[in-house]
Amino acid sequence: MAEERKDKPAGDAASLRERALRLLARRDYPRAELERKLLGYCAAQSAAGSAADSADVDDEEFAAASAAAVGALLDQLAARGLLSDSRYAENRVRARAARYGNARLEQELRQRGVEAEVRADALAGCSSEIERASALWRRRFGCIPGDANERARQMRYLAARGFSGDTVRRVLATAADDSDDVREDDEAC
Incomplete structure (x- = not known):
C-alpha cells in the first residue's frame, strides 16, 4: 500500500x-x-x-x-482562465472599497498572497480615497464634531479603516468648510 x-x-x-x-x-x-x-x-x-x-x-x-x-x-x-490573481484583486477591492482605505485593502491583498504589481493595479482602478472616506464619514457621522473628543473619535474611526492620516484630515477639514455655509443650528450632533 x-x-x-x-x-x-x-x-x-x-x-x-x-x-x-x-x-x-x-x-x-x-x-x-x-x-x-x-x-x-x-x-x-x-x-x-x-x-x-x-x-x-x-x-x-x-x-x-x-x-x-x-x-x-x-x-x-x-x-483556462479559472484562476486569476488580478480578477480576484479587482473583485476584492470593488467589494470592500466603499468601507476601507487603500492601506487596509493593500494589507488584505498582501495577506492573501497577491503580488505587489497586481495589488497596485487593482487599487489604481478604484475611486479616490478621499471620495470614499468622505462618503463613509457622511454615512456614519454626517455632522461636524462639536468638541475635540468627538473629532478624535471620528478620526480614529476613519484611520482604523485604513484611510491615511492626510485623507482623514482633509475629509474633516472639507466637512468643516462645508458646515460654514450651513447654519450652525442645523449641524448639531
Whole structure:
C-alpha cells in the first residue's frame, strides 16, 4: 500500500482537481491561497493514508510530489482562465472599497498572497480615497464634531479603516468648510 501512496502524491489527481473546482465555484481565490488550501488537503490525505498504512514512507518525497501536482493543476486552471490573481484583486477591492482605505485593502491583498504589481493595479482602478472616506464619514457621522473628543473619535474611526492620516484630515477639514455655509443650528450632533 505504501507503493500506491508514492504513485499518487495528492491522493488522486481527479479528486484534487475536483476539490479545486469546488472551491473556485464558491468564490475567486488568489493562487497562493488556493495553493495553501490544496496542499493542506494533500497533507490531510497523506496523514490519513499513513495512518492506515502504518508503513515507513518518505514524507518529504510525498510533500514534494504533492506540491508539484498542485502547481501543475494551478497552472492548468490559470491557463483556462479559472484562476486569476488580478480578477480576484479587482473583485476584492470593488467589494470592500466603499468601507476601507487603500492601506487596509493593500494589507488584505498582501495577506492573501497577491503580488505587489497586481495589488497596485487593482487599487489604481478604484475611486479616490478621499471620495470614499468622505462618503463613509457622511454615512456614519454626517455632522461636524462639536468638541475635540468627538473629532478624535471620528478620526480614529476613519484611520482604523485604513484611510491615511492626510485623507482623514482633509475629509474633516472639507466637512468643516462645508458646515460654514450651513447654519450652525442645523449641524448639531
